[in-house]
Amino acid sequence: EVQVVESGGGLVQPGGSLRLSCAASGFTFRSFWMSWVRQVPGKGLEWVANINEDGSEKYYVDSVKGRFTISRDNAKSSLSLQVNSLRAEDTAVYYCARETWGYFDSWGRGTLVTVSS
Amino acid sequence: SYELTQPLSVSVALGQTARLTCERNNIGNYNVHWYQQRSGQAPVLVIYRDNNRPSGIPERFSGSNSGNTASLTISRAQAGDEADYYCQVWHSTTLVVFGGGTKLTVL
Numbered sequence: 001e002v003q004v005v006e007s008g009g010g011l012v013q014p015g016g017s018l019r020l021s022c023a024a025s026g027f028t029f030r031s032f033w034m035s036w037v038r039q040v041p042g043k044g045l046e047w048v049a050n051i052n053e054d055g056s057e058k059y060y061v062d063s064v065k066g067r068f069t070i071s072r073d074n075a076k077s078s079l080s081l082q083v084n085s086l087r088a089e090d091t092a093v094y095y096c097a098r099e100t101w102g103y104f105d106s107w108g109r110g111t112l113v114t115v116s117s
Numbered sequence: 118s119y120e121l122t123q124p125l126s127v128s129v130a131l132g133q134t135a136r137l138t139c140e141r142n143n144i145g146n147y148n149v150h151w152y153q154q155r156s157g158q159a160p161v162l163v164i165y166r167d168n169n170r171p172s173g174i175p176e177r178f179s180g181s182n183s184g185n186t187a188s189l190t191i192s193r194a195q196a197g198d199e200a201d202y203y204c205q206v207w208h209s210t211t212l213v214v215f216g217g218g219t220k221l222t223v224l
Contacts, residue, residue: 035213037160045152045160045203047213059212095159102207103150105171107159 002026002106004079004096009111016086020111022079022096027106029077030054033099036070036081038092039110046092049081050099064090086115119208121216128222129194137219139187139204147206149187151180154218155200163202164189191221199223 008020020036035050049060049070058070069082079096093112097104122140129135139149151164162171164180167187177192191198204216 037213044218045154045205045215047215050213061212101166102148102213103162103165103205104152104160105162105165107161109159 002098004098004106004108006094006096006108006111009094009113011114011116012086013117014087014115016115017082017084018086018113020081020083020094020096020113022081022108024077024079024096024098027098029072030074034072034079035097035099035104036079037095037097037104037107038090039095040089040092048094051079083113086113088115091115119206119211119214121204121206121214123202123204123216123219125217126220126222128224129191130224131196132193135191135194135198135221135223137189137191137202137221139189139216140185141206142185144185144187144206145183147182147208149180149182150205151189152203152205153198153200154203155197160203194221194223196223 003025005023036048038046038048051058051070055072067085071080091114093110095110096108098106148166152160153163154160163174163178167182168180179190181188201218203218
């Protein structure tokens with residue numbers, strides 16, 4: 001069974017940092033693009049970043065460029081998102097999702113990041 | 118920026134057919150994907166590449182895409198279909214784009 005499980009969220013002050021992690025299982029992790037998608041509570045979905053199979057290509061939504069960094073460890077079947085210089089508007093549930101030909105066929109349950117003083 | 122327009126809410130009577138739309142100029146030129154998100158849960162892919170159902174998604178869910186409108190049709194609506202539904206495309210400049218979502222209410 002394909003499974004992705006996020007962790008690492010929490011309460012952080014504005015300007016702070018967190019490292020979000022996603023543990024994947026049930027599929028050949030190194031063969032898939034992976035993405036982070038976030039959702040402000042009560043609002044819609046927003047794609048944040050993705051990374052190709054070997055980590056050589058990374059793309060970000062404009063609002064997080066220079067502050068967030070996506071990475072992966074294929075040996076450990078894990079995906080990460082380093083989030084720095086956090087702002088109140090980054091408060092959201094962050095989902096890890098497997099990407100296939102431009103769509104997301106498996107999602108985790110998400111991890112909540114709250115940016116507040 | 119590339120935006121997809123979805124109605125905020127759609128209501129359907131139990132057992133009837135709901136049609137949810139996703140609009141953008143020439144959206145028919147793109148592959149459109151649809152996600153269901155029940156309250157408090159993660160999104161689930163229900164239609165990919167316009168009209169394909171992943172395994173485990175009932176045949177009651179179907180999709181179409183032409184011109185300026187993509188549609189998700191839910192036949193014989195059930196109480197369990199009540200959820201938020203999001204359309205999504207991959208666009209060459211903005212990459213991944215989601216619509217704002219439609220809340221489906223089953224009456």
